Amino acid sequence: MSARPIVVLLTDFGLSDWFVGAMKGAVLARCPECAVVDLCHTIEPGAVAQAGWLLQKTFRDFPRGAVFCAVVDPGVGTERRAIAAAGEGCFFIAPDNGLLTGIKHLAADWKCRAITNRDWTDPDRSKTFHGRDVFAPAAAEVARLGGIEKAGEPVGAIVETDLPAAAVAPDGTMAGTIVWFDRFGNAVTTIEREAAEKTLGTATGDWLVEIENLTIRSVASTYADVAPGEALAYWGSLGTLEIGVRNGNARERLGLELNRPVRLRKGRTE
Amino acid sequence: MSARPIVVLLTDFGLSDWFVGAMKGAVLARCPECAVVDLCHTIEPGAVAQAGWLLQKTFRDFPRGAVFCAVVDPGVGTERRAIAAAGEGCFFIAPDNGLLTGIKHLAADWKCRAITNRDWTDPDRSKTFHGRDVFAPAAAEVARLGGIEKAGEPVGAIVETDLPAAAVAPDGTMAGTIVWFDRFGNAVTTIEREAAEKTLGTATGDWLVEIENLTIRSVASTYADVAPGEALAYWGSLGTLEIGVRNGNARERLGLELNRPVRLRKGRTE
Amino acid sequence: MSARPIVVLLTDFGLSDWFVGAMKGAVLARCPECAVVDLCHTIEPGAVAQAGWLLQKTFRDFPRGAVFCAVVDPGVGTERRAIAAAGEGCFFIAPDNGLLTGIKHLAADWKCRAITNRDWTDPDRSKTFHGRDVFAPAAAEVARLGGIEKAGEPVGAIVETDLPAAAVAPDGTMAGTIVWFDRFGNAVTTIEREAAEKTLGTATGDWLVEIENLTIRSVASTYADVAPGEALAYWGSLGTLEIGVRNGNARERLGLELNRPVRLRKGRTE
Numbered sequence: 070m071s072a073r074p075i076v077v078l079l080t081d082f083g084l085s086d087w088f089v090g091a092m093k094g095a096v097l098a099r100c101p102e103c104a105v106v107d108l109c110h111t112i113e114p115g116a117v118a119q120a121g122w123l124l125q126k127t128f129r130d131f132p133r134g135a136v137f138c139a140v141v142d143p144g145v146g147t148e149r150r151a152i153a154a155a156g157e158g159c160f161f162i163a164p165d166n167g168l169l170t171g172i173k174h175l176a177a178d179w180k181c182r183a184i185t186n187r188d189w190t191d192p193d194r195s196k197t198f199h200g201r202d203v204f205a206p207a208a209a210e211v212a213r214l215g216g217i218e219k220a221g222e223p224v225g226a227i228v229e230t231d232l233p234a235a236a237v238a239p240d241g242t243m244a245g246t247i248v249w250f251d252r253f254g255n256a257v258t259t260i261e262r263e264a265a266e267k268t269l270g271t272a273t274g275d276w277l278v279e280i281e282n283l284t285i286r287s288v289a290s291t292y293a294d295v296a297p298g299e300a301l302a303y304w305g306s307l308g309t310l311e312i313g314v315r316n317g318n319a320r321e322r323l324g325l326e327l328n329r330p331v332r333l334r335k336g337r338t339e
Numbered sequence: 340m341s342a343r344p345i346v347v348l349l350t351d352f353g354l355s356d357w358f359v360g361a362m363k364g365a366v367l368a369r370c371p372e373c374a375v376v377d378l379c380h381t382i383e384p385g386a387v388a389q390a391g392w393l394l395q396k397t398f399r400d401f402p403r404g405a406v407f408c409a410v411v412d413p414g415v416g417t418e419r420r421a422i423a424a425a426g427e428g429c430f431f432i433a434p435d436n437g438l439l440t441g442i443k444h445l446a447a448d449w450k451c452r453a454i455t456n457r458d459w460t461d462p463d464r465s466k467t468f469h470g471r472d473v474f475a476p477a478a479a480e481v482a483r484l485g486g487i488e489k490a491g492e493p494v495g496a497i498v499e500t501d502l503p504a505a506a507v508a509p510d511g512t513m514a515g516t517i518v519w520f521d522r523f524g525n526a527v528t529t530i531e532r533e534a535a536e537k538t539l540g541t542a543t544g545d546w547l548v549e550i551e552n553l554t555i556r557s558v559a560s561t562y563a564d565v566a567p568g569e570a571l572a573y574w575g576s577l578g579t580l581e582i583g584v585r586n587g588n589a590r591e592r593l594g595l596e597l598n599r600p601v602r603l604r605k606g607r608t609e
Numbered sequence: 610m611s612a613r614p615i616v617v618l619l620t621d622f623g624l625s626d627w628f629v630g631a632m633k634g635a636v637l638a639r640c641p642e643c644a645v646v647d648l649c650h651t652i653e654p655g656a657v658a659q660a661g662w663l664l665q666k667t668f669r670d671f672p673r674g675a676v677f678c679a680v681v682d683p684g685v686g687t688e689r690r691a692i693a694a695a696g697e698g699c700f701f702i703a704p705d706n707g708l709l710t711g712i713k714h715l716a717a718d719w720k721c722r723a724i725t726n727r728d729w730t731d732p733d734r735s736k737t738f739h740g741r742d743v744f745a746p747a748a749a750e751v752a753r754l755g756g757i758e759k760a761g762e763p764v765g766a767i768v769e770t771d772l773p774a775a776a777v778a779p780d781g782t783m784a785g786t787i788v789w790f791d792r793f794g795n796a797v798t799t800i801e802r803e804a805a806e807k808t809l810g811t812a813t814g815d816w817l818v819e820i821e822n823l824t825i826r827s828v829a830s831t832y833a834d835v836a837p838g839e840a841l842a843y844w845g846s847l848g849t850l851e852i853g854v855r856n857g858n859a860r861e862r863l864g865l866e867l868n869r870p871v872r873l874r875k876g877r878t879e
Contacts, residue, residue: 198576306738
């Protein structure tokens with residue numbers, strides 16, 4: 070594990086309030102030597118599955134021993150549990166609402182506990198801000214102690230949800246969705262390179278990407294493969310298919326929206 | 340006080356420029372071991388009272404010994420003083436323009452000095468960016484030394500301003516204002532739970548919240564207390580009354596604006 | 610050099626994605642004791658020259674030994690080199706696309722190497738995110754080792770580009786451009802105070818600033834020198850001429866745009 074405790078924050082709190090600042094204060098109050106790092110705070114409000122997808126795709130970018138404090142929590146104030154998990158050399162603090170589904174499934178060494186240790190949190194301080202009152206303090210304790218053992222009792226089943234993913238039909242067609250738009254307007258999809266190449270092979274010359282009313286031929290190596298203003302598909306930095314427009318904003322130019330279907334198959338355009 | 344020096348930044352500089360980055364550079368140049376944390380940079384431009392209100396509501400979320408560097412400074416370049424204060428186990432660096440009014444009134448152990456030590460700052464470098472040239476360096480010195488004694492001469496009176504607050508009328512009606520909108524469009528008001536319960540008791544069944552042309556009955560425990568799309572009042576994470584709309588944006592749906600009046604009283608809706 | 614390694618990030622990645630978070634993870638994975646600081650992430654997409662200009666204007670705000678990791682990289686995925694440079698007591702990691710032109714010209718002790726050490730980076734992980742896969746890891750290595758010697762072979766010439774700057778005509782007129790708008794709508798120009806005073810003297814009483822269809826007389830000391838709603842020119846915090854409107858947004862009120870010309874000369878308004 071890392072020489073220095075690291076707490077990584079992932080929320081839907083946005084950047085226009087003091088919420089993230091207050092969480093950092095709560096972490097540092099219990100673990101002043103911590104590095105507190107922002108992974109992302111612009112998850113769509115309440116989008117548990119989007120947060121779970123991003124966490125699963127990015128946690129390996131951080132050092133082993135990192136403590137991820139992921140708070141997308143539309144059920145704050147209700148009876149949903151807070152949980153602390155260990156797996157893949159990292160730790161994960163989150164509401165028990167499905168956010169950790171993906172981590173659980175990929176971690177062979179998954180362990181999970183309910184956060185019930187009253188010395189760790191202050192759940193009664195507010196009914197609306199457990200990011201500050203429950204999750205950040207618990208993350209600090211895990212960072213400080215280097216483990217989840219003192220969080221509370223072990224938890225067997227957790228709430229699970231469908232994370233954004235792609236399905237493969239019997240004819241080899243892959244059906245995914247748009248899960249993110251980046252600053253530049255590129256659409257990130259759930260179609261994984263690894264799965265696509267296993268299904269369709271690595272020669273992308275006769276691949277077709279269908280999105281809204283548009284069909285894109287092949288998977289480009291770089292933007293320079295197409296003319297300015299033209300749409301292209303390429304493998305993005307998370308290892309999934311992305312849709313862009315050279316020198317342009319694909320979201321606007323192609324009229325794309327979150328959660329819309331994307332299909333990848335072999336074939337010929339007429 | 341904290342094992343590790345912590346400087347917390349609160350400004351109206353926004354997130355679209357290099358201003359906050361330059362302040363962090365100035366802190367680290369004098370105190371490299373500091374943790375520099377963003378509390379909030381989206382104070383309304385020039386809104387000294389809003390910043391003072393937020394500081395007073397959130398500083399206790401940070402560890403003792405934290406140094407708050409609060410820069411909302413419409414008078415930059417004029418003769419207003421820079422001050423360093425100590426109170427409630429923390430330190431506060433700010434222009435002498437009323438921003439620290441609330442901290443002064445709640446800190447029994449308030450001490451304050453003018454920042455005149457020429458080794459601490461570089462006030463002549465610019466007339467427009469004392470965040471970088473005066474306040475950040477002074478905060479770093481206080482963090483490094485763990486005290487304000489070397490800042491300059493003690494200061495008796497400081498400039499004071501009316502911070503956002505609520506008043507209680509003789510009939511028990513509480514009159515407050517909207518002081519913040521969060522990312523989700525919820526309106527944060529100045530009506531304090533503690534004061535309200537002292538005045539009106541804790542049984543909220545016959546409370547009425549009046550805001551614009553709307554009257555809301557009672558104070559909800561959770562969003563689930565009302566139907567989707569319906570407005571509700573609830574106690575927010577700062578201990579004050581907030582107005583929201585379940586699954587909606589209260590600011591837009593109710594046409595709310597900053598500084599508008601909110602009233603809380605006992606009564607019956609007709 | 611600083612007691613603690615510091616990596617400073619400057620990108621056009623914006624604040625709405627996980628890109629900056631992933632870069633921080635990549636830095637901390639190799640150098641956990643690093644302070645990772647955001648200088649600015651709102652460079653116009655692909656605006657290499659704007660980033661180079663800002664870097665050159667602000668790097669001295671950070672402690673000696675700081676490692677600047679500057680990623681504005683429209684050529685990502687093509688054959689452009691990644692370079693590591695040393696100069697003026699700091700280190701600079703960037704694509705070889707002109708971004709470091711200004712630093713090279715002002716650093717008498719400039720040294721530069723190609724980043725080819727395969728232990729430092731993972732260039733094949735993605736074709737689109739060398740911020741995470743190349744530049745951040747290399748910055749962490751430079752921060753950890755305190756030098757660029759192990760990056761790869763020395764580089765003689767680098768790609769150079771025209772950074773935003775001002776020119777002086779034979780009649781003493783200075784011609785610059787608008788290079789930035791800040792949160793408040795003030796326009797930052799490339800006209801340097803030092804050069805202007807060398808050319809036109811320090812008595813600004815008969816100076817004229819021409820921008821779009823507007824002529825502004827003199828250079829103000831503070832906003833209070835003009836009436837509310839009126840335009841003014843003043844020396845900004847980067848040592849260059851800025852255009853503002855008292856209590857207003859100059860960008861909107863004066864219809865200003867990036868890269869538009871600004872002229873400063875002696876003369877009389879009719």
